[in-house]
Amino acid sequence: MKPPGWHFPRHHHHLFELLYCVEGEVAHEINRDQVTMHKGDWLLIKSGVRHQSSNTCQADYSFFNVHFDLDDPEIRSLLSLAPYRLIRHKEAERSKLRFYVGELEAVMQRNNAEPPEAAEPLPPSLLRFEDKLLLQSYTLLIIHDVLQLLREHGTASGHRTAPDKDPSLFTADVAHMIEEKLSLGLSEEATVAGVAKEMNLSRSQCSKLFSKVYGLSPRQYLSRQKLKLAKELLVTTHLPMTDIAEKLGFQSASHFSRQFRRWTGQSPSEFKPRHHSTTS
Known part of the structure; x- marks a missing residue:
């Protein structure tokens, strides 16, 4: 359960991530896209994609999520079709997803029955062997239904699936x-x-x-971005050349100076005072 104002910073990981909005809503920024999940929605995020999450509404946000990877090349290809895929509540209701989540919750609650006042669920490492198998089984069933929904949606909308x-x-x-x-x-x-x-x-x-x-x-892209940042640092800061060179990943101030001259025909010191005077 996450309160209003909760925020998880931008990050990425090598695993696929599957999210289910149980209550409330949450705003995700995935690469450059803004995605809002409402109660009952599911979201699959591809491995390696940077994303962040925020509870921007006035109610608590609760969710189920799992990070996973699978060795099967065909399944990984289907999972990797896009940086993210959103399944709305209405579409998810055609599957057994909500039932499987309920079964997962039942397993966790059964293992946390003692002591009743426990605030946090047991970590998977402390579960009984047979319950670990149940959790893995229901997780795979959830992934199965999500993939099935994505495949059906792609076919129905004319999208290709490979x-x-x-x-x-x-x-x-x-x-x-x-x-x-x-x-x-x-x-x-x-x-x-x-x-x-x-x-x-x-x-x-x-x-x-x-x-x-x-x-x-x-x-060429890297050079353009570094030149842009170099000009910005030269014009808007009073950092010494050694610090600017370090910020831009150059081995030394002289290395930076030589590269800047190749880019602009001027040395950094020639560029800096002229542009400071025009912006003051």
Whole structure:
């Protein structure tokens, strides 16, 4: 149960996440999209997608969620069709999802019957062996019904269900993830090769997918973003060159100065006073 004003900061993880809104409502920011869940809604978030959550209404928000991964390539492909998939209450009622959640709650309540005043449920590691199996079984049944609903919804709406049959969706999704990782790495020694390795792509695959969506190479994008941030720091701060270089992931102030001159034809010191004078 989360009170009004509750917020979980932006994060990501290597697992898929499945959320069910039990009571109230919650606002999610997933990549750049705003998604509001109401009572009875379900949300599947793809692994690696950055997201944050907030209870912006005036009532408590309660939820069920599970983080999971599966080894089956076909199932992972279906789970990975989009950064997130929202299943509204009306659609979810055609399944047994609510029943399975009730069974999960019954297992947890049975294990927390003693002492009755216990405020927190037992962690899974302390459950009886047979109840651990029940939890895993009901969790898999929940995932089964969610996948079935997503498959039916995709068929009914004319959407394709295999990522290799919808390359534009897959390409855009991967390109956005590359862009996000590059942006987050501006203050570090971010490299295209490092991002490609992190995403299990070759460097050429990474560049090809990114260029198809953004119209420039990842290296060009990284240079533009660093130049933009460098100009901002030079104009709006009085930081020494060594600090600016460090913030931009350069090994030294001289390295930063040489790169800035390649970008603009000026040294940072030549750029800074002129622009300070025009903005004062």
